[in-house]
Amino acid sequence: MIESATIETSLDVHAIRKHFPALQREVKGKPLVYFDNAATTQKPQVVIDALVDYYSNYNANIHRGIHTLAEEATAAFEATRDTVQQFINAEGREQIIFTGGTTEGINLVAQTWGRQNIKAGDEIIISNMEHHSNIVPWYILAQEKGAVLKIIPINENGELMMEEFENLLSEKTKLVSIVHVSNALGTINPVKAIIAGAHSVGAVALVDGAQSTVHLDIDVQNLNCDFFVFSSHKIYGPTGVGVLYGKKHLLESMPPYQGGGEMIKEVYFDNITYNDLPYKYEAGTPNIADTVAFKAALDFTKAIGKDKIRAHENELLHYATEQLAQIEGLKIIGKAKNKISVISFVVENVHPQDLGILLDNRGIAVRTGHHCAQPLMDCYRIPGTTRASIAMYNTKEEIDALIAGLHKAIKMLL
């Protein structure tokens, strides 16, 4: 057996880049520098090939067909479920529900578990750094039921104030819904402790893994979360597919979400029995092609190795942070000790939109604005930030291009 120390542990980023066709293109006459990965990642050729292969060779509706194409399509679709189960270490494959994305996963829980279990006066705890998709579904539910939203505040570094969280917990708390990694700050939240806190008062805990699943090792059993949601497109897979993981007893006791085909066992006009998990929550023809191709994205990521990817991304994040700190008037928003991939900043007297336009003029894609986290921006008293987010295929040279682009843009703007 080979000693692990002799194995190549660093990531060959230039080899990886060759797998991503979009990274080969130019923008505004310059090589594309893509730093908008927290919004969506680019797709490797294997994912694109899986989509084409499905439509070219075995496009069929799944589950009840008795012909060959239907069997092949069903097998491929269900294989993704197995891969997802392993990817997040779920107890059973039936606990993996396919959704349209993270947003739908949260709405599903709010409209099923939430409507069944939340009553007037109950409290739902979220945090000040949530994406709108982990605020609005709970706001709607709270409005409907007369429940109350409680907010975990953050400190100036962009970390949750855990002692305040402890104070918010009470017998009124029925749900804690928390983001794992902040899309606007990159903060990694101590979700395991938060879940334990929720459980200590008998509340249920949901983790929004939209930004974490691509970077961190996810073990839902170790986290002991009741629900975990994430999206395929932020982890090198196609858009339009997401996953809801739930504890089995919860998924079994919750009412169905949407009614239709697939989610039923027997339908009479006076009596309907619902299908078993996971199909109970997968009404209608699902997004078969994208779900099938999602497996290719997870296999690709696993083959490269999340630990290697993480080490590479952390190295770039540290380098970018160092370099950005040297720019006069630039302030990094979100300085959590425990953070990943995302670097958000503001420049004195410069509007993020102007920076975004001028960086785009150099082929550099960043995101500007409030990042669908308006309460967080209000907390920092800023209208928005410029955000660069790092993925496995980014390079040190690209960070240098970003820094050079920023210097040039700031010089033009001031």
Next chain:
Amino acid sequence: MEYKTIEEIENEIVDEFSLFDSWDDKYEYIIDLGKKLPHLEEEYKRNENKVRGCQSSVWLVADYRDGKVFYKADSDAVIVKGLISMLIRVLSGQSPDDIVNAKLDFINKIGMINHLAQTRSNGLLSMVKQMKSYALAYKLKSTV
């Protein structure tokens, strides 16, 4: 001051832009226009004067005198301010009829639509729409 039609001013701008070799130069020019555009008085920076559909804050006010519409505007983003400055140069001081019917081809001809990401050019189009709706309102008012 010599009166110029909307189209004449548009052509002037297109000619000016044809002198630039690179987009860096075009942006330098737009930023310069933005910096030179007089600030809108704070009293006008109210919610009802905000143009919707822009990532930055854009405020636009109009005034109707002697059959002409005059615009004033501001933004917290300087490139947007430069774009507003060009729109004001083209449309301010024109008749409501001419403003409503203006094709504003110069935006396309100087490559702005293609160069700005769609979300932001939507902001630009929102500004045009807002300016035209002021003109339309004055037109209707004056015919009553």
